[in-house]
Structure formats: structure tokens, C-alpha cells
Amino acid sequence: MLPRHLSLFTAYQLPADNEPLRTELKTAFEEGRKIVVYVLSAMGEEKIVSMRDRE
Numbered sequence: 001m002l003p004r005h006l007s008l009f010t011a012y013q014l015p016a017d018n019e020p021l022r023t024e025l026k027t028a029f030e031e032g033r034k035i036v037v038y039v040l041s042a043m044g045e046e047k048i049v050s051m052r053d054r055e
Helices: 019-031
Strands: 035-042 045-053
Touching: 019 035, 019 045
Parallel strands: none
Antiparallel strands: 035 045
């Protein structure tokens, strides 16, 4: 289990096949926004599939 404070950039690779999501994630981190990231896990692989701002 990864520590809660570990950077998303360290824990997961950014989605290479979804440029709009990749750009939005980078922008959110640069702006210091709090976000929720949804990760799909299957067959031993994990992938960021979407995100939203935390309320």
C-alpha cells in the first residue's frame, strides 16, 4: 500500500493514450487543486481513466 501523500506522478504513469486527461491532470497538480483520480486495475496493470475536482 502506498502512503496517502505519495505523488500521483510517482505512483502511476500518466495516461499516454488520453492527451486531454493527461493535460488536465498536469494542470490540476500545477494549480494545486485537490482532485479525485479513478484508476482501473485489471490483469496486474493499473491505469488512470478519469478525474474530477474534489468538493
